[in-house]
Amino acid sequence: MPLDIRRLLQDAAGPHHQLQSDHVNPRFAKSLNLIGFDRTYVNAENAHLIDQNGEHYLDMLGGYGMFNMGRNNKTVRRALSDFLNAETASLIQLGTPLLSGMLAQELKRRIPGFDYVYFTNSGADGVETAIKFARRSTQREGILYASSAFHGLTTGALALNGAEIFRSGFGQLLPGSRKINYNDIGHLEDALSKRDVAAFIVEPIQGKGVTIPNVGYLREAGHLCRQYGTLFVVDEIQTGLCRTGHFLAMDHDGDVEADIVVLSKALSGGYVPVGAVLYKKDVYNKIFSSFEDCVVHSSTFGQGDMAMVAGLAALTALDESNAAHNANIMGDRLGQGLLAMKKRFEFIADVRWRGLMVGIEFGAPKSLSLRAAWSSVNALSKDLFCQAITIPLLADHRILTQVSGHRTNTIKLIPPLTLTDEDVTWFLTAFEKVMVDLHKFPGPAWEALFRIGKNAVKRRESSVQAAAE
Numbered sequence: 001m002p003l004d005i006r007r008l009l010q011d012a013a014g015p016h017h018q019l020q021s022d023h024v025n026p027r028f029a030k031s032l033n034l035i036g037f038d039r040t041y042v043n044a045e046n047a048h049l050i051d052q053n054g055e056h057y058l059d060m061l062g063g064y065g066m067f068n069m070g071r072n073n074k075t076v077r078r079a080l081s082d083f084l085n086a087e088t089a090s091l092i093q094l095g096t097p098l099l100s101g102m103l104a105q106e107l108k109r110r111i112p113g114f115d116y117v118y119f120t121n122s123g124a125d126g127v128e129t130a131i132k133f134a135r136r137s138t139q140r141e142g143i144l145y146a147s148s149a150f151h152g153l154t155t156g157a158l159a160l161n162g163a164e165i166f167r168s169g170f171g172q173l174l175p176g177s178r179k180i181n182y183n184d185i186g187h188l189e190d191a192l193s194k195r196d197v198a199a200f201i202v203e204p205i206q207g208k209g210v211t212i213p214n215v216g217y218l219r220e221a222g223h224l225c226r227q228y229g230t231l232f233v234v235d236e237i238q239t240g241l242c243r244t245g246h247f248l249a250m251d252h253d254g255d256v257e258a259d260i261v262v263l264s265k266a267l268s269g270g271y272v273p274v275g276a277v278l279y280k281k282d283v284y285n286k287i288f289s290s291f292e293d294c295v296v297h298s299s300t301f302g303q304g305d306m307a308m309v310a311g312l313a314a315l316t317a318l319d320e321s322n323a324a325h326n327a328n329i330m331g332d333r334l335g336q337g338l339l340a341m342k343k344r345f346e347f348i349a350d351v352r353w354r355g356l357m358v359g360i361e362f363g364a365p366k367s368l369s370l371r372a373a374w375s376s377v378n379a380l381s382k383d384l385f386c387q388a389i390t391i392p393l394l395a396d397h398r399i400l401t402q403v404s405g406h407r408t409n410t411i412k413l414i415p416p417l418t419l420t421d422e423d424v425t426w427f428l429t430a431f432e433k434v435m436v437d438l439h440k441f442p443g444p445a446w447e448a449l450f451r452i453g454k455n456a457v458k459r460r461e462s463s464v465q466a467a468a469e
């Protein structure tokens with residue numbers, strides 16, 4: 001029997017949850033079930049997910065920020081389907097592929113100042129590449145990373161993760177990796193001054209907490225790295241490709257001199273895993289230093305035609321949809337709308353954004369009864385409060401959002417950059433309603449939250465007990 005994908009998708013629309021539970025990750029499936037996120041989406045278009053009944057959902061999570069050009073973008077789809085029909089001779093390995101050369105050329109045109117591009121299969125793969133390139137080219141071991149950093153979860157990238165929860169139990173990760181405070185130039189200079197640091201790897205805006213550094217931080221960090229012989233590596237995996245209203249987020253800081261820039265996520269067009277590491281000739285000459293070493297760093301799928309087509313099409317689609325401009329316009333509408341609510345709703349501590357990377361931070365309110373509710377919820381779990389917003393946003397308003405990492409009180413919005421005026425209004429109207437409900441204590445919103453919190457505590461206790469037995 002030939003594999004009939006359409007049929008398969010139709011038939012599997014029901015049991016998808018069970019299949020995940022049985023064969024992939026039962027605890028993740030269960031936790032989605034507990035918060036009501038185990039929905040069945042059967043189609044998607046731009047910033048919308050669509051369920052079996054044709055109901056639209058607003059996707060403010062954007063597949064963790066990779067659908068910059070919109071879900072199922074026509075240009076990317078057409079390019080991929082044309083590519084499949086072209087039956088190219090992909091991945092010859094001992095060959096010089098046309099398409100990776102074209103994508104490299106196109107990326108260099110958009111990000112001037114770099115000489116070569118190394119293609120990867122994911123963001124973390126790009127970070128691993130940057131670590132290796134920096135170590136070999138500087139002949140130093142140290143890698144600096146910032147507090148609260150996230151650069152992926154492979155072993156090397158994990159060593160640069162600022163959150164203990166991800167690292168715990170995985171043993172010694174990367175000798176020479178050291179954490180410094182994000183957005184602290186003095187701390188960076190102290191750490192660089194021993195001249196044993198190969199690279200400082202940093203996100204221009206941190207995904208965790210949507211932390212935007214001071215103006216000039218990235219520029220100054222670049223200068224310092226140069227002064228001390230350290231490579232300055234900018235991780236634009238989430239922030240790049242127009243997300244923040246510029247092609248790269250570091251462009252907000254003027255003339256930032258990076259030695260290596262890492263891209264991924266949206267370069268995939270949302271279809272084929274792909275990443276790119278842009279770097280300079282000096283580094284190239286020290287890595288691929290002889291004919292013998294000319295593939296000393298490589299991976300089997302690295303320059304696959306399909307990934308390269310997705311990359312070329314993704315860039316075209318970003319141009320066609322005027323993505324950077326729309327990110328600025330819609331980001332400002334969203335950000336200003338939320339900021340205006342800050343005056344009315346005590347739980348909103350801060351709203352910050354660059355383009356369509358938006359953080360809504362919550363904090364302890366002033367009034368006594370709300371403050372008591374806040375403290376009780378935080379005593380149950382430091383991860384709980386934001387669920388009082390993300391759960392009703394999905395359950396009552398069909399909007400998908402995420403908390404920006406463990407132990408944060410910040411919700412992050414990284415939707416497709418094709419977001420429309422109507423989408424922004426949808427979000428602001430829903431968010432306002434959720435805020436009104438949450439500012440009534442006692443009330444149903446709080447009852448639901450306490451129920452989830454107590455269940456979570458019970459589950460934690462029983463898993464600790466099970467582990468001890």
Ligand SMILES: Cc1ncc(COP(=O)(O)O)c(C=O)c1O
Pocket residue numbers: 064122123124125127150151152153203207235236237238239264265
């Ligand atoms: C800033 C940043 N770097 C690296 C990564 C890792 O990318 P991947 O999940 O493709 O390995 C991510 C993923 O969320 C990221 O946000």
